[in-house]
Amino acid sequence: MRKKVLAIVVALAGTSSAQAEILSAAANGFNIRHVVEAPNVAPPVVWAALADVAKWWDPDHTYSGDANNLRLDPYVQGCFCEKLSLYAGIEHARVVYAQPAKTLRLSGALGPLQEFGINGSMTWQIEAAGGGSRITFTYNVGGFADRPLADWAPIVDEVLGGQVARLGRYLTAGSPEEKASEDATP
Numbered sequence: 797m798r799k800k801v802l803a804i805v806v807a808l809a810g811t812s813s814a815q816a817e818i819l820s821a822a823a824n825g826f827n828i829r830h831v832v833e834a835p836n837v838a839p840p841v842v843w844a845a846l847a848d849v850a851k852w853w854d855p856d857h858t859y860s861g862d863a864n865n866l867r868l869d870p871y872v873q874g875c876f877c878e879k880l881s882l883y884a885g886i887e888h889a890r891v892v893y894a895q896p897a898k899t900l901r902l903s904g905a906l907g908p909l910q911e912f913g914i915n916g917s918m919t920w921q922i923e924a925a926g927g928g929s930r931i932t933f934t935y936n937v938g939g940f941a942d943r944p945l946a947d948w949a950p951i952v953d954e955v956l957g958g959q960v961a962r963l964g965r966y967l968t969a970g971s972p973e974e975k976a977s978e979d980a981t982p
Contacts, residue, residue: 816828816953817830818949829934843898846868888906889918913939919933921934
């Protein structure tokens, strides 16, 4: 199962026009940041879309293979959870701070990091910018894993950067999917 989840994590090739950065990476942790602009989208609309995670999260980065099994309850002690089957599921993270239309912070180790002695703090910061919104996503991870966490940083950065890009496309284009090039041949 671990190899399957890691393969799914590595397989994401989500590109983003958003600003992305691994702020720091060391043996015991890493910090990543992604920024995406949503022109003409007000912060309350961003907040609502963020909470409607099933509409923009990549189903390839779920345990069930179906983003419709995800839920994100945007209130303190709310769950970013996934239903697997009757009585089976996974808690990806728990909401520890919620200020509607401004800040949503979750605590938890995502995906394959969950099996290690790791915790992560994920923050979605929403601010009005240029007639729309700017979304700044950070994920700060620390603890102990099977190898230095600096090795995990690019993998996690790529996967979560893909999710941030999908949210941006969902907000601005109505679909999280990348548009196919018009001059591409079938």
